[in-house]
Structures are given as C-alpha cells and as structure tokens.
Amino acid sequence: MRPKLPLYLGIDCGATTSKIGAVDVDGDLLSRELRQSETCAAQGSAAIINGWVDGAAAFLHVHGVSWGDIAGVGLAIPGPYLGYGILGPMPNMPASLTGWHFLDDLRFAIKERAGREISVATANDGLLAGVAEAQVVQKRAPGGVLMLAPGSGLGCSYVGGDGRLLSGDHAAAVILSHMPAPYKRLGLPAFRCGCGRDWGCFEAYTAIAGLPQYLEHLLPKFPGHALAKAGSPGKAQALTLRSLARDGDPLALEIFDFQARALGYAVAVGCMAYDPTHIVIGGGLMDHDATLPEFRSRYLEGVRLGASEYHWGEIDNLIFHEASLGELSQAIGAALLLQRAALKVR
Secondary structure: OOOOOOEEEEEEEOOOEEEEEEEOOOOOEOOOOOEEEEOOHHHOHHHHHHHHHHHHHHHHHHOOOOHHHEEEEEEEOOOOEEEOOEEOOOOOOOHHHOOOOHHHHHHHHHHHHHOOOOEEEEEOHHHHHHHHHHHHHHHHOOOOEEEEEEOOOEEEEEEOOOOOEOOOOOOOOOOHHHOEOOHHHHOOOOOOOOOOOOOOEHHHHHOHHHHHHHHHHHHHHOOOOHHHHOOOOOHHHHOOHHHHHHOOOHHHHHHHHHHHHHHHHHHHHHHHHHOOOEEEEOOHHHOOOOOOHHHHHHHHHHHHHHHHHHOOOOHHHOEEEEOOOHHHHHHHHHHHHHHHHHHHHO
16 A cells, blocks of 8 residues: 655664664554664764665665655654754764764755755654654553653653653753662662763663673672673673573573662652653563563563652552554654654644
C-alpha cells in the first residue's frame, strides 16, 4: 500500500551507529524495520553527514519513495549543545566535533542530494524517544508520559497530556539523569558519573556506565564467580551481565535489581516534578529481542516498588509500560518533530 504523502524522515545519531525511520502525514510509521549504519565519528563531521544522507537515501530506495516525497527531516542527537544545532563536548564523540554546526551541514547536504530545500530540525535524542513512545501510549489512554530509558546513559523525556514535548528554554529539560540519587537508601557509595558531578547521579546507578562500579562493590560477595576471576571490573565484563541475568546468574540479577530500584527513585522524583499518568521504561533491558519476559517483568516491578518508596501521591495512579519501539524510538521521534511542526503550520 502506498504511504500517505508527504513523509517525514528521522535520523538518530548514536556514537556508534545511526538509524533511520519515517512517518507519514498522519504520524503513522512507514516501517518498523530497523535500518542502521556506522556513524563514523572518528572520521570527522563530513563522514558523519555523508553517512546520514546515504542512509536516508538507501531507506527511501527500499521503500520505493524519493526525496520528492519528503517534507522534513528531523535529527535526534545527544547533547550538550553550545547553541541550537551546535554540538557541545560529548563524552562518547571526538573532542574535535565540539562546536560543529551539524544542523547547517545537514541542511546543505540534503539540499544537494534532494535538489531542493527541505525543512530540518533537531532535538535531544532522549527527549525525542519520549515523543515517539508517548504517541503510542496516548493513542490508548490520555495523560502525560514520563519516559526513562537506561542505556549507555539515562534518557529522560516528558510529554504532556496535550502531546507537547517539554524541552525547556535551552533544550535541557527533564535531565533526571544527572540529579542526585538517594544512594545511601540503596546502601551504596557515591558512584562516579561521566558528567563529572560527584553527588551520585541517577545515571550512574541506572545505566551501563555504572555497571563496572556495581561489580566493584558487589563482586566481593561472590568470590567464586567467574567475573571475580577475570581481573579488575571493566566495561567488557559489565556488558556480559545482561546475558548472565538471562541465565539466572545471582550476581547479575542483584545488580539489575539495584538498578531497577534506583530507576524507581528517579520515577518518584520525575512524578513530583511533572505529575504524569504514564511511566514508560525503555532502554536495552526492555528490548524484547535481548531479554526474556520474566526478566522484564521482574525489572519493571522493581522500578514500581522503588517508585512507591518515595512517590508523593498514590502509586496506583501511575500506569507503567514497557517501551514498544525499541531502537527505532529516537528516529521516529525525530520524524514526528517535523510532522507535528507541519501540522501547526497548516
């Protein structure tokens, strides 16, 4: 079936891979197929731009549409920013990219490829993931949506009951990830965070970045564990924890139980700030292709129980959801950014 034109493309720029998605004029997904390519950040800004535009062109070809069918292109990219469309220093990208006017370069490259001007816009990747997941939830039931998505970091987003994304005056709203976690309540020390803050950021207790520190703290309880024999805990060991948890490993399960409880505390803080009805939990631990239903259920219940310890209101007023778009959420959110802007113009 031919999609309803025009279409809106979304590009999700990650440190390692970039992904492409699209929605039609009504905001419906063109495809749920994940298409991605290397970001090539080490090769510089020109290589990144070429990768984005080549990936978009391949996506269009696969779906039998052309640049003439595209009304806008949105870009989801992590912050911080020095200004709108100007990259700030990012821990997972080369320092040489700091100060890059990425949106201007993308606009020019698309004009060259399409032969005409096409509207482009950008926003933080975590915020845009929430836009996409909120659309799914709000089609079923009204209410504001707070999304937390732990991955390499902790993505956070709030979309009001009217469908509006809260982005803030400087595109830096809903940064629960770098608020202080009540780590003493968890019985843990103050974990180090890549942002440089020393107060125990939520991100350090909920995301992949904090897993080596969990291992440092908890491995002494499991002296016979294979990871205890592998030397000083590092990222490579930490990345094995998800598969270990799938096999019922007690150390891995204890670590993810800690993470779930900490994420629940972040939910409680977010609820006091934004008063949502819906809580969407995303990230790799909610990936249906990588984790079992039993694990996701255990993790989500841990989040709910953690939230109930500090939640200001009735915990039963919150509806918890697993994210449904997986790794496509940020690209789809970027596409929706342009689709919704077009609706306002009309």
